[in-house]
Amino acid sequence: MEIPSKVLEIAEGIKTMRIRGAGKIARAAAEALKIAAENYKGSNDPEEFRKYMSRIANLVISTRPTAVSLPNAVIYVMYNLSRASGNVEELREAVVNAAEKFIEESLNAIKKIGEIGARRIKDNAVVLTHCHSTAAASVIITAYKMGKIVKVYSTETRPFYQGRITYKHLSEHGVPVIQIPDSAVRYIMNEVDQVVVGADTIASNGAVVNKIGTSQVALAAHEARVRVFVAAETYKFSPATLIGELVPIEYRSPTEIVPQEWIDKHRNVEVLNPAFDVTPPEYIDAIITEQGVIPPQSAILVLLERFGWALEKIKQGGL
Ligand code: RUB
Structure with missing residues (x-):
């Protein structure tokens, strides 16, 4: 057929x-x-x-x-x-x-994540987000409508520039957004109150797999003592990690980074394009799910409850 x-x-x-x-x-x-x-x-x-x-x-x-x-x-x-x-x-x-x-x-x-997460945003907060996450945007937009957010730094998120989608999405809701290059994250972090990002996969130990660069954002936040929140629906938790499976990291085409002509001209240079990275649970303060806010270490409980079957x-x- x-x-x-x-x-x-x-x-x-x-x-x-x-x-x-x-x-x-x-x-x-x-x-x-x-x-x-x-x-x-x-x-x-x-x-x-x-x-x-x-x-x-x-x-x-x-x-x-x-x-x-x-x-x-x-x-x-x-x-x-x-x-x-x-x-x-x-x-x-x-x-x-x-x-x-x-x-x-x-x-x-x-x-629901927007409503629950917005309660965790401080008054007059400056928020930083990375990539484009609908769940993270839901928290940010809800908190903004509650009058809690002053401005949002949104990384460009090279090479695919999902930051431009975030910029458009948040602006449409009136949120003041400032685009920054990914490399400016550590520099700008001392102005930031809270980081809110999404997740592609959450492992049973609470590690979060999200857009490449998220772990660097979390590292800079950790150093500056800025709290990191991950907004994720419970179907982003990976049952296979309960039995020790690793999360496969996607490598995409180098042509998302440099044009084919450049690759043809520089045959001796390898260009790598990993699309995701892993942020260890120690660098995450809380995961906001539709069932409530949990510390990353409680990921296993969400998994057992939702995917026990x-x-x-x-x-x-x-x-
Ligand atoms: C998108 C990305 C997002 C998560 C969460 O990567 O890493 O942060 O998927 O998004 P890509 P959402 O652009 O490569 O798919 O909250 O919308 O599910």
Whole structure:
């Protein structure tokens, strides 16, 4: 059975970063599964439908490696499919319902994180953020509307310049934003009261994987005794890290850093483009989730509560 073109479009969009940011990727993945189920045109054999959905699930998961929100979204929908029984129509409905529920809960989580996180922002705060995170922006915008934020420093976030998305997003809500180059973070840190960033993946020990440069921001904040908050939905926590799996770090094309002509001219120079880094829990003051604020060391509790059901399957070799 052919894969619907709309599903291929979403997969390509995630790969090329037209769709980017861990939460958006997760919702797009759920949407892709929903579209695939709705457009299934195979036989009435439920087994064929399940196989088809597994193919789609694998395709979607393979698009980007680091943000665990992507496999978590897919696992959520596929788990619901695995528990459903009946004919193709009933299975299709199980997929559509699960995908819609994931998307709805994800959007609600971002709103809730904004409300919970804003309470942690000081009055007259100068905030620094890195990359573009919808969850971090939700905290910042909510706090700004409560009259708590004076200004926000937003890093450019080279090489992909997600800082420009942050600038646009925050400005649209009236937040005064100042763009700074990534290299100015340590210099500017003595003016900053709080750092708020997002997360792609949170490991069971509370380490946070986020856009490359986040660990440097956290290091500079630590040195200046500035508190670091990570805004993240609970589907950014990685169940596989409970059994010692490492989080794969994506390396993207060097052409995001220098043009191909430059690479051709400088054949003896290697250009590396790691897209994410790991901030150890010691450099993070708190993680703001939709269920409340936790110290990074409590990540394991969130994981056991939210993904306890998945553990047995992971131990047996995957979901
Ligand atoms: C985006 C990034 C964001 C997190 C959280 O990286 O690192 O900080 O994904 O974002 P990329 P959100 O641009 O490479 O996808 O809070 O929107 O999920």
